[in-house]
Amino acid sequence: MHRLLERRWTISAIVRRLNLDRKTVRRFRDTDLDELLASACERRPNGVMDPSKANVSARFAEAQGQVSGTRLFLEIRARGYRGSRQVVRKHLTALRAGTTEPVRADIPSPRKITSWIMRPREALTESQEERLLQFRLTCPGITRACDLARVFADLVRHRRGHLLLKRIRQAEQDTPKPMTGFARFLRQDLDAVTAGLTLPWSSGAVEGHVNRVRTPDRAVYGRASSGLLQVRIITQP
Template identity: 75%
Template structure:
């Protein structure tokens, strides 16, 4: 009697866990390839999706499976990381006698949504002296620059507080902030008659890079003063130049120069 061989069962394809990183990778891959199929350039996609051009190129040139595998291996930031500085400070204040339950309740009221066990492990590491040092929450230079150049009324209360802390720590940033806001006021209110006085102040006690900027303004003082005083500008001309460049990029390799010339003139 011949026993039939068992039929091999097809197992379902294993799926990756639907974590936030996995889902974000899927959506980003779909959005980038959807725009790329429409003929969008890498820089245009990066501007549209608010991504770095290198990220766009990697998602365009890499298979989805490889991107998902890389996302699966990434370890998300711990939920306790934003609260470690607070826990360290409370641990120091109580000279190591802080109650884990009490500290858990305190950070839970501040937004912590992790487990109690994670807090216990951190306290045990602090008592044993094996806890890793907490990195100071220092704002990036780009953030500080944004806070300095934006009008005060557009900043949130937390941003105003952080900027004040930075100003107290670094006198150079304080002086640069004052000069930057004064210069922004010159630009917005067209107070070109005050430009020379601003340059003199910047050359006296401003940080080195701002002194260099004021030196460039002095080299072409009349033109800069006119730009900060008169209502006319080269914006219209720059707009036409940008339109011509856009048409040229769109028609590159598709038509002859005469057709490009005709299209530019007919849309003028």
């Protein structure tokens, strides 16, 4: 890049040639080479520890700073850390001195947590089961919602409609508001829901045919005549 600058290349031309960001080119142009090399050497060891910083910050907060670097090193090494012990001690010293900010653990979205709750336990990986357990221990509301959701999922999978009313009563007592509203909604059409959880028949086949007809209808809406729609529906396999 410096050779190109010596040839009086513009920043835009260097960006296109080297596929770099404009800020990177300006920083390399305006910063002494020795300073760039020194800063790169200082940052390189910390990059090894980046995936483990959230665990270190959590353990640091849990122990209120009273935790040894050796213990932290052994714990994160068991989780896959491949760096040296000195890097861990350096990061821990920075946390105690307040010169670096603690890294918060990645918090999954509500949709992801819901998917963990609704899946059977045997379908979860070890790490997913561990993360879900952490949230259950942190939030009692999630614990109660998780238990009830799995109970209702069991009713659907195994057609245990005779237990529906009992489960509804459980959901109406000391549960988060969304679960209470869900239970009251089921009461509005209790006979139909019980039949759906008991009998082997359902309207799934009819809904499938309706969707098969509506899909091409939406595809040609405003673009073609009803004759083309009729042909597409008849010839669709």
